[in-house]
Amino acid sequence: MNNNAAEELVFRALDDVNAGLPSDLALxxxxxxxxxxxxxxxxxxxxxxxxxxxxxYSPDVAGKSITLSTEDMLDNANDPLKSVxxxxxxxxxxxxx
Numbered sequence: 001m002n003n004n005a006a007e008e009l010v011f012r013a014l015d016d017v018n019a020g021l022p023s024d025l026a027l028x029x030x031x032x033x034x035x036x037x038x039x040x041x042x043x044x045x046x047x048x049x050x051x052x053x054x055x056x057y058s059p060d061v062a063g064k065s066i067t068l069s070t071e072d073m074l075d076n077a078n079d080p081l082k083s084v085x086x087x088x089x090x091x092x093x094x095x096x097x
């Protein structure tokens with residue numbers, strides 16, 4: 001349940017980010033989509049929109065409020081912001097806590 005809810009949260013938040021981008025820069029809804037690094041199409045503002053949208057939608061989608069912008073996220077050795085897949089996995093872990 002949490003993996004599906006986590007992916008739904010991230011994809012819904014991607015819609016918010018994409019709403020502010022030109023269509024040629026829109027982020028794909030796929031686990032391989034890069035969020036940070038040389039191939040990323042998202043800037044720091046877009047990343048903040050993504051994270052805040054996930055937090056905002058979490059009660060409706062997962063039935064639980066979550067906070068993502070924590071030191072744990074930044075100190076995580078697996079870099080949850082690397083891709084849509086790593087972010088979805090991290091959100092699932094936060095939902096389980």
